[in-house]
Amino acid sequence: MTRLRPRPGILEIEPYVGGKAEVAGIARAIKLSANECPLGPSPRAIAALQAAAPEAHRYPDGGAERLRRTIGARFDLDPDRIVCGAGSDELIQLLLRAYAGPGDEVLYSAHGFLMYKLSALGVGATPVAAPERALTADVDALLARLSSRTRMVFLANPNNPTGSYLDADELARLHAGLPEDVLLVIDAAYAEYVRRNDYTAGADLVERADNVVMTRTFSKLFGLAALRLGWLYAKPTLVDVLHRLRGPFNVCTPAQVAGIAALEDLEHQERARSHNDCWLPRLGQQLASLGLEVHPSAANFVLVSFDEDGERSAGKASAWLEERGILARPMVAYGLPHCLRLSVGLEDENRAAVQALREFMGGVRLRNGRISAAWR
Numbered sequence: 001m002t003r004l005r006p007r008p009g010i011l012e013i014e015p016y017v018g019g020k021a022e023v024a025g026i027a028r029a030i031k032l033s034a035n036e037c038p039l040g041p042s043p044r045a046i047a048a049l050q051a052a053a054p055e056a057h058r059y060p061d062g063g064a065e066r067l068r069r070t071i072g073a074r075f076d077l078d079p080d081r082i083v084c085g086a087g088s089d090e091l092i093q094l095l096l097r098a099y100a101g102p103g104d105e106v107l108y109s110a111h112g113f114l115m116y117k118l119s120a121l122g123v124g125a126t127p128v129a130a131p132e133r134a135l136t137a138d139v140d141a142l143l144a145r146l147s148s149r150t151r152m153v154f155l156a157n158p159n160n161p162t163g164s165y166l167d168a169d170e171l172a173r174l175h176a177g178l179p180e181d182v183l184l185v186i187d188a189a190y191a192e193y194v195r196r197n198d199y200t201a202g203a204d205l206v207e208r209a210d211n212v213v214m215t216r217t218f219s220k221l222f223g224l225a226a227l228r229l230g231w232l233y234a235k236p237t238l239v240d241v242l243h244r245l246r247g248p249f250n251v252c253t254p255a256q257v258a259g260i261a262a263l264e265d266l267e268h269q270e271r272a273r274s275h276n277d278c279w280l281p282r283l284g285q286q287l288a289s290l291g292l293e294v295h296p297s298a299a300n301f302v303l304v305s306f307d308e309d310g311e312r313s314a315g316k317a318s319a320w321l322e323e324r325g326i327l328a329r330p331m332v333a334y335g336l337p338h339c340l341r342l343s344v345g346l347e348d349e350n351r352a353a354v355q356a357l358r359e360f361m362g363g364v365r366l367r368n369g370r371i372s373a374a375w376r
């Protein structure tokens with residue numbers, strides 16, 4: 001038997017399992033399991049990738065200079081306060097390595113994005129989950145769980161997998177309740193999809209406070225999940241810390257050039273956003289009309305409740321969909337075993353998913369009181 005022992009916490013990690021992509025015997029499954037951009041990458045990003053291929057023997061620009069400038073121009077932010085990473089996952093891990101360790105607590109809401117807990121365990125910190133109200137982060141519950149050991153608070157806004165979000169006032173209230181030495185990480189992976197007047201992705205809070213960071217990704221609206229590209233916005237002291245900690249070439253050249261091209265392709269972004277504006281409510285309404293409880297979502301997916309067990313359980317629904325080549329995301333790992341998460345897909349993919357679930361539910365049968373007002 002090996003005498004090697006990993007650091008405390010690491011063996012508690014249940015490795016993250018991404019959305020399934022393949023179904024045996026089906027040439028091309030309908031993948032609604034990972035909240036990707038159904039339209040694919042911008043054609044300009046594809047061209048940039050192809051153009052970069054012959055330069056694969058060169059190291060990337062370690063400072064991602066041009067990419068940071070382009071992000072800054074696109075979102076009206078100071079490029080010197082931007083740090084790029086191999087997906088926002090890497091940035092979440094870097095933040096934890098920088099600001100938490102054994103004996104520290106890392107706080108998040110009960111159905112928050114799974115990587116917060118896993119990454120906290122990875123640095124030996126103690127993850128602490130605060131209960132939610134109606135599948136939405138509860139500011140009072142989060143603040144009530146602060147302790148002298150709390151070092152970081154993570155909030156996905158909107159949250160994956162619930163789709164719920166905190167408005168700007170609630171976000172400010174959460175921040176106001178934190179001691180100055182506790183870092184608030186606002187994970188705005190789905191910010192580009194949100195169409196709500198009371199929403200802020202968090203850059204304004206970063207400007208106002210020293211203990212706030214906003215993370216973003218190119219994996220969702222920008223359709224570049226395979227390239228692993230994310231970025232964060234923070235005050236210079238935090239940026240300096242992360243530059244010391246990150247790998248010198250943590251973002252590869254293909255990701256940098258494709259990211260720049262994707263940012264410059266406003267038309268593609270608008271197409272992706274309009275598609276979501278059209279299909280997010282339709283998908284929600286159509287699933288609700290089957291008698292399913294569909295939780296309101298501000299992002300590019302919906303969380304759907306099934307029965308706890310029996311013939312209409314989420315597990316049975318997932319298997320039913322998969323037999324028909326449709327992949328939804330089971331939510332067992334999120335403590336929501338009665339739910340499935342379905343990403344907005346292309347029109348025919350959405351229609352196929354609704355039709356399959358219609359058959360699963362045995363025709364259109366409304367169950368009174370189970371349809372969220374948002375989808376009526």
Ligand SMILES: Cc1ncc(COP(=O)(O)O)c(C=O)c1O
Pocket residue numbers: 034035086087088089090113156157158159160187189190216217218219225228229230
């Ligand atoms: C809330 C949230 N944050 C971060 C990520 C990770 O994104 P990335 O692909 O940039 O690592 C995801 C991916 O699903 C997410 O849902």
